[in-house]
Amino acid sequence: MVGCLIVGAIPTALAGLVYNYPGLMAIRFFVGILGGTFVPCQVWTTVFYDDNVIGRVNAFAAGWGNAGGGVTFFVMPAVVAGLMQTGYTVHTSWRVAFAICPFVIIVFTAGLILVFGHDTPNGPWRKQNNMIQVSTQNSIAVQLSEIPPNVEMVLSKNDDGKLAETNISTNNSTDWKTALKVIFTFQTALVALPYLCSFGSELAVEGMISSFYVQQAKISEQLWSQQKAGNWAAMFGLLNIVTRPAGGYIADLLYRNENVQLKKYWMLFTGLVMSIFFLWIGLTQLHIAGLVGAMAVLAVFMDAANGAVFAVVPHIHVHYQGIVAGLTGACGSLGGILFNLAFRYNGTNYHKALWQIGIVCSTINILLVWIKIPSSKHK
Secondary structure, three states: OHHHHHHHHHHHHHHHHOOOHHHHHHHHHHHHHHHOOHHHHHHHHHHHOOOOOHHHHHHHHHHHHHHHHHHHHHHHHHHHHHHHHOOOOHHHHHHHHHHHOHHHHHHHHHHHHHHHOOOEOOEOHHHHHHEEEEOOOOOEEEEOOOOOOOEEEEEEEOOOOOEEEEEEEEOOOOOHHHHHHHHOOHHHHHHHHHHHHHHHHHHHHHOOHHHHHHHHHHHOOOOOOHHHHHHHHHHHHHOHHHHHHHHHHHHHHHOOOOOHHHHHHHHHHHHHHHHHHHHHHHHOOOOHHHHHHHHHHHHHHHHHHHHHHHHHHHHOOOOOHHHHHHHHHHHHHHHHHHHHHHHHHHOOOHHHHHHHHHHHHHHHHHHOOOOOOOOOOOO
8 A cells, every 4th residue: 555655656746747648648547556545445444443333444544535636626726826926837836736745745644654554453464474363252362483374273262261273274365266256246246336336426527527517607697717616626525524434334333233235225225316316417407506505415425325335345255355345446447437438428518428327327226236245244
């Protein structure tokens, strides 16, 4: 995770040196690596926390990530404005801002994780080959001098209270054949496709929402500047601070009786309500005030759906969390590309693109209802 941050931070600082299209694409590639930190982050939090709270934990961590998109609408223009006051031109200010703002924040965050973050609940990863977890009334870790790295020993108490070995199992490394089996299952699709809809549509909407506001304000006979539209568009992303954790928290509440199917139904419900709002906004001409309100409610269910998805992910193929989380996150980014095509080919007809997205998302969420999650714990 730290490596992804550092690898992505350096090219980001050099973004101001780009003057052509190939250079821009190269920078965009490394920015994509920065986005990839989402996956190890979610796997990391999943390892540290129990099933009963994993929904809110994953959603809280990811919600701050999504909210970063909203913060950018405020921070970067403010940095540029400050540079312009010192005498820089607009052209130069934007280029310098990339070296000052994102680079410093990313490197600082990576440093905090490197210094204060633990590899696993039991300490550094390099020591895990000599550790086994003992499940007793009070969970403890036992240090062994020599134990093969692929052997897992489970100990339990005898009737007299003494520890006794009850099971020995071997953890084999994941090969491509196993990975493909995990990827191409209905259970993996159960989380990957809803995330393609929720996070993918969020990425697409965030790219056009300010222009949509300007267009609708003009139809409502109001004059909105790009700055004003951008400020209201930032709200769409900033809601993630609250609404995405809320989606995970509600999923945790539904899991109190360890009924993971309720988590699934909550995930699909939020995705379906999100789809209904896409259809409603796309098929009606709302006043700009009503549109902003409708988009806010859309964001609530969209973000809650994102949080609900990663409350379900830890229950899917519990021994291959990296694969499931990685594929789910990748599908979210893929959804952003696919749904952006709707806006690209419909031009400024944003309404048509929105109801088309609504049809796709509602169809997917309805079709996934029949898929069941095997009853198992991920810890």
